[in-house]
Amino acid sequence: MKTGFRFAFSMVIAVGLSTVASGAAQLPSYWRKSMTNDPATNYFVAQSMKPLASADAQALRVVKLASIAGEQCKGSAVNRKALQAYKIQVGYSKIKGKAYDDAAFLADDSFKYFDYGALAHLCAGTDYLFGPDGHLAPGLVKPGKGLPKASYDPRNPYVRVSPLMKKPL
Structure with a gap:
């Protein structure tokens, strides 16, 4: 009797743990509706399209967004040549000193x-922002599957994004 009870109890625990593990990897269903390439429904894409107070800050944000999308979205990759061309176009190397710190x-x-x-919303909107016909910076990121590489953990939803590095003088 004890062996049967232990087996049943361990099976309940195993099924429960597998349900929790598989549920953690899935995105909440209410996100799916807004995870689009349309800024009218994807709030994060709309916020990313709003220009910042200075052109330098905007250039830094675009580079950071492209880096995050290329590194943390499934199937996405930063187009290094396009990124280099973008940096030349916006004068990235000329942003120095206090102007760089403020930006x-x-x-x-x-x-x-x-x-x-x-x-998740950035990954879903990568094509709109950075795809071949991107509205923020065309061609910077090869669009992927529209999902993050890491699985979702509702107990720890924050994603650590390192601050921009201080540029040497």
Whole structure:
């Protein structure tokens, strides 16, 4: 009797743990409706399209968004040649000193509450922002599957985004 009870109890625990593990990997269903390439329904894409107060901060934010999308979205990759061309076009290398510090502060501030939901919406909107006909910076990121690489953990939804590095003088 004890052996049967232990077996049944261990099976209940195993099934429960597998249900929790598989549920953690799935996105909440209410996110699916807004995970589109349309800024009218994807709030994160709409926020990313809004220009920042300075052109330098905007350039830094675009580079950071492209890096995050290329590194953390399934199947996505940063187009290094297009990124280099974008940096030349916006004068990235000319942003120095206090101007860089101020621009980095503004760009980093837009990632203050970056969580898994924002990452999932960024991944879904990568084609709109950075695809071949991208509205923010065309061709910077090869669009992927529209989902994050990491699985969703509702107990720890925040995604650590490192701040922009201080540029040497």
